[in-house]
Amino acid sequence: MGVTGGKALRLRVERMAYGADAIARTDDGETVFVSGGVPGDLVDARVTQDAGTFLRARVESVLEPSPDRVRPACPLAGACGGCPWASLSRPLQLSSKRASVVDSLVRIGRFDPDEAEGLVAPCEAPSAPWGYRNKIELAFARNGRRSIIGMHGTDGTSVVKVPKCPLLSGKNQALVKSVSGALTYLANSDRLSFERIGLRVSERTGDVEVALWTRPEAFPRARAAKIVGDAVKATSVVRVMTKGASKARKIAGLEVLSGKGHWKEWIGGETMRVSAPSFFQVNTTGAERLQELVLEGLSPTPDDEAMDLYCGAGTFTLPLARRCGYVSAVESYGPAVRDLRRNLERAGIGNADPIGGDAGLEFPDTDADVIVVDPPRAGLAADVVQKLSAQPARAIAYVSCDPATLARDLARFRAEGAFRPLSVTPVDLFPQTFHVETVCLLSRKDK
Template sequence: MQLTITAMTYGPDGLARDPQGKAVFVSGGVIGDVVEARVVEDGASFSRAVVEELLEPSPSRRQAPCPFVGVCGGCPWGSMSREAQLAAKEENLRSTLDRIGRFTPEEIDNLVKPIRFAKDEWGYRNKVELAPIHQNGKFSLGMHGRDPQQVIRVDKCPLFEKKYPKALKGVIGALSYLGNSRDLEIERVGIRASRRTRALEIALWTPTGAFPRAQVSRVLGDSLKPSSVVRVMSKGDRRARKVAGVEALLGEGSWTESIAQEQMRLSAPSFFQVNTAAAEILIELVMDDLQPQEDEVAVDLYCGAGTFTLPLARRCEYVAAVESYGPAVRDLRRNLEIARLDNVDVIGGDAVREFPDEEADLLVVDPPRAGLAPEAIDLIASTPARAVAYVSCDPATLARDLRRFCDQGTFTPVSATPVDLFPQTFHCETVVHLVRR
């Protein structure tokens, strides 16, 4: 059928309507495109289709520098102009606050601020991950496709840190050479690079057991001159693998990044935002919203390795930082030592079970995609805090949680600022400032 793409979904697809008005999610479409599409799934309330022919290209359509747009999972919006991407992300936030958060149009207009973004739209990622390919008796590495079961052969990625254009090819070449002489049992490979510190780390995720450490470190060291090569050993069911240990094969054994005037050292299993420059915008927004004072107590829930903990500790009298992931807790302790900060209580454990009993003045929450548990919202409401900064990576769970805060009656949101940490994708972070009623 012929369709006109009228919006972008919170996903890789464009949205159109068939002649009967039913929603059609169109793979390969950009807002404004007129396409000939083939229906691949016809449901009761919506259909899915793929573009067969581009009849009238959108003014927002462009030629992407990556030939795998629409095939690889890393840049599903790569064929759309940056202006159109930013507008779509802001509209997705507004739409979600309406549908799920049940905020009125007037409330949304007052709440949502213009989207913020860093300069680079390509070459911004400080991390990429590669997956193994076993084909015709040969071993190689590639990137996950839009179909999670598909791995795409690549030798470069325009999203990856532009100061290291040959890193992917070097890693793939070195490990393919080794992997075709013996089974390395590689489950995935992470590459982290920093243009600020010049740190380049290669992390090999494997099961526990024997491993050719000396040979791997020599070949990777000779081909790439990395600052660190580590092996992350995992065990357990493949659907829920757990880190059993990390061993340094070469160099420093961790990766260093400079962010917001802090030096952070991170182990391979620890989470860190993939866009350092845009992550600094998150820090700026949180600090500007909360305006921490030197006599105040702050609580940082889901604190990770310290992205918000460190700047809070610089400004507050005391910070209680809660994190459940063991490697991140260890990294946070190390980062506090590097920063020479001794006014932070690091609490390892679940944010609800280990909720600090301090009389908090401020809270920062940066939960995973699932958002806040209802118990966490009740605990936050029980504090005497004057304000909360909620950093969200998912607009749907954010809208749900903001409605819970409003219905609970203690805190109300006064601003929601989307931040484009992931150009060429539909993903977007949001910083919400809530104040006590």
């Protein structure tokens, strides 16, 4: 087991995995995860790892290109890790994402294959395939006395300098070069380090925010604000300070270096204010489609009481409150709770209760008619599934960013016996990547 001597293989690529790689099989039937392959390709590849039960290999040459192989819109797609599926046609990306959802339901959720096929709708594509993102994050590295700011490389460790990012809208793509250049100068001249740099843009409101993520240590605030301000017409430049181990870092503070100190986006008829640490979907057009699917599925009425768990800054809370009698909204992340309260106040909404805390510990003491859950990648805790199953609600809309944890949680709902899935709709919020968002509608069995 481990890295091998680099055996050469000739492979016909079969399908995409839920990840950056494609899947092929050797003549002996051994599974190979192929980096750089597109389903339908005939390739010469070289083994990079023998993991015992499978191999990993990298394409060295494409002998017969697949009809679904396309030229990436970004020339750095093979080096930068932001677009691992950029060589796949859009129809193949969509069908592969749907297939990954079906596969997860079967393998992890133990659904019958025919049942899973019937539940999962075709993958929707609400946004353009490029220029759809409102946010990117730049990585920082230091090579001796020289700083490097760019995108994470495909190897997961290197940092690749990029002049622009085609995932951002056309007029904002060049901001990457401007921000990288300004902060590289700042880091080199002042011997600074960054954990990462966040760049948020909105074509709808015109807002541009640059967020500098650092440790809570001495920092040239005024100088940083001036250098970034000279390079970019930002409406907000902030510093987010974190502490703790890399996998469990917590926000230690937020400093406004210049501008408003927050970013605004217009979505679904509402203007939402979002602080740099808070989560917001990177695809605004796609997020609006999620809202539509949730509201269409739940059909909320003015007499309904709603529950919104893992609600963030209010993407679903606000439209629910416009349609329901009352909404209990639970969010554990402090910055997002503060953003939610501001967004409700700004919108003049008084029939929603923002609750800060863990969804299991702060589960609302109420009987909901309709429920939305939008958990992080880890999905729902087992006790939350139990508490949701005890609710008298007629329907639950489960918004998921990970097919594996969705499948696991649907199996838990089935074991509880109160709710059954009616439909699972994949939505392509992340073109050029393997990631897929889903909206699953569950109904009470007695309804």
